[in-house]
Amino acid sequence: MAGVSTIKRGGSRFYVDPDDGRIKVPGVTSIAGMAPKDFLTYWNAKIVAETAVEHRDTVLKLAERDPAGAVDYLKGAPRRYTRAASDLGSAAHDMFERQARGDTINPRHVHADIKPHVRWFDEFLQEIQPEFLHLEETVWSDEHLYAGSFDAIARIDGEVVLLDWKTSKAVYDSVALQLSAYRYANRIILAETGESVDVPAMTGGAVLHVRPEGWQFVPVECGEEVFRAFLALREVFDWERDGKKGVVGRPIAKGGEQETGTMRRAA
Secondary structure, eight states: OOSOOEEEETTEEEEEOSSOTTOEEEBHHHHHTTSOOTHHHHHHHHHHHHHHHHTHHHHHHHHHHOHHHHHHHHHTHHHHHHHHHHHHHHHHHHHHHHHHTTOOOOGGGSOGGGHHHHHHHHHHHHHHOOEEEEEEEEEEETTTTEEEEEEEEEEETTEEEEEEEEOSSSOOTHHHHHHHHHHTOSEEEOTTTOOEEEOOOOSEEEEEEEETTEEEEEEEOOSHHHHHHHHHHHHHHHIIIIITTTOSOOOSOOOSOOOOHHHHHHO
16 A cells, blocks of 8 residues: 555644554654744734734724624634645645656746745755655654654765755754654655655755745754654653543542532532
8 A cells, every 4th residue: 555644633643554554653743843832922922912913903893893703813813824834835845846856837837925935946956956865755663653754865965865845934943853753764655655665874954944035955963862852752742642641640638628619519
C-alpha cells in the first residue's frame, strides 16, 4: 500500500502504519509543539488589540447589537490570522514541490498572493542548484515511535542536507527539532510505492525562508543534541496525552469545614 495516511485526535496528528493499521504514532510537528510557547500569550493579545483598533467601527456596531458576538469576533482574531497564514503556506508549498520536480508553472494559474513566492523559489533553484534526492516523503521511527513528512532531502555542493520550506514571518527555533526528528528516523516510506528505504546520512539541515519581498537560505543545527531535546518532548507528549491521567487520586482522609456543592444545597 503506497503512502501513509494520517488522522487527527485531540488536536494532534497521528500517522497510521501502512502495514498494520492498528499502529498509530504521533507526528513530528505535534511532538515539537510540546515545547513551551510563552510568546503566544503576548502574540494573541497583540492580534486581538490590533483587530479592535483596525476594525473599531465594525466592533462597536457589533457590540451594540450583539455584545457576545463582538467578544467572539475579537477572540477569534488569532485563529483567523493563523488559518490565513496556513492557507497561504500550503498553497506556496504545493507550488514549491512542483517547481522542485521540474514542472512547468503557468503564471496565470498562480494565485496573486503567492506569485512572489514562486518567483523567489525559482531564483533559489537557479542560484543554489540543489539535486533533490527525496521530495515530500514520510519518515518513520520504529525505535521512538513517531513519524513525519519532510519537504526535501537534497545534495548541495556535495553535501546531503534536509531542507524545509518556510513562508512564516521568521524562522523559529522549533524547526531544528523537526529537522532532527526527520534526520534520525529509521526509514523513509516512499509515497509512490509504499516501500521503505533507509534515511541517508546527512551533514545537517537548512531552511529556505521565502517571503513576498525575497528569500534567504538559512542553516539549521539539527544534530544529536537537538534530537535529544526532541526525544524529551516525545516523552512529554505521552505524559500530556495519557501519563497524567489519574495521577491525582481521591482523598483518603479529610477534615475541617470544607463546603461542598452538596452541603450548600442542603443548607
